[in-house]
Amino acid sequence: MHFLDKELWFPPVSETHPxxxxxxxxxxxxxxxxxxxxxxxxxxxxxGEPITWWAPEYRMVLFPDDFKPSKSMRNILNRNVFKVTFNKDFRAVISNCQTAKREGQNGTWITDDMIEAYCKLHELGYAKSVEVWQNNELVGGLYGIDLGHVFCGESMFSKVSNASKVAFVSLVNYLKDNHYLLLDCQVYNEHLESLGCGEIDRDDFMQILHYRPK
Structure with a gap:
């Protein structure tokens, strides 16, 4: 494990602690x-903890072209219960992700400093959000970092049933339409698995991340 100072660098992921x-x-x-x-x-x-940087051995991901929404999810989308927008209110999305109650977690990993840092990335066009609205109220959404061919999902929230799933499906459809190679969901959880995500080896992930078409 490495300790960082003001110098701008990271060790290669091969040096990640187990x-x-x-x-x-x-x-x-x-x-x-x-x-x-x-x-x-x-x-x-x-x-209250030091900034901690991760590169896990197995990465939770989704290949957009392989995604097939469930029949129930297609029904929800077809009923037009929700309105979906992109990048309309990034700060509201990340702030809702910060305050969302999560099973098995006492607090949040989205600190106030992180909100400001990611809002700055949003202003520069790197951090993006999906908003889900119901009766003009923000009821769900997600945000992440757009690398052009890989989208790194960070967090999602839902105030009503299925709102975060609608945000997820809307993002995946956008990634498919724009030929992204991968949606990075970072680490395993059951909710992501239920949405069709799976784990791949870190080396395979890095190959895709560093892929550049000739």
Whole structure:
């Protein structure tokens, strides 16, 4: 495990600790965050803890072209219960993700400093959001980092049933239409698995991340 200071760098992911932690310290500057995502690394820590950077051995991902929404999900979309927008209110989405109650978690890993850092990335066009509305109220959404061929999903929230699923399906449809190779969901959880995501080896993930068409 490496300890970072003001110098802008990350070790190669091959040097990741078995826990999945690759480095501790540094800052949440735009430059460092972009370098992290482009290097297969993401920040994940709770308020009051040092900034902790991760590159787990197995990565939860979705290949957009392989995604097939369930029949029930297609029915929900066809009923037009929700309105979906992109990048209309990024700050509201990330703020709702911060305050969302999550099973098995006491607090949030989205600190106030992270909100400001990602809002800055949004202003620069790198961080993007999907909003789900019902009766003009924001009831669900998600956000992440757009690398052009890979979208790194960060968090989602839902205030009513199925709202986060609608955000997820809307994002995947956008990624399919624009020929993205991968949706990175970082680490395993049952909700992501229910949406069709699965784990791949870190080396395979890095190959896709660094792929450049000739």
């Amino acid at each position: 826990s999945g932690i690759i480095a501790v310290g540094g800052d949440l500057s735009t430059e460092r965050l972009l370098l992290a995502y482009r290097s297969g690394i993401f920040p994940w820590f709770e308020d």
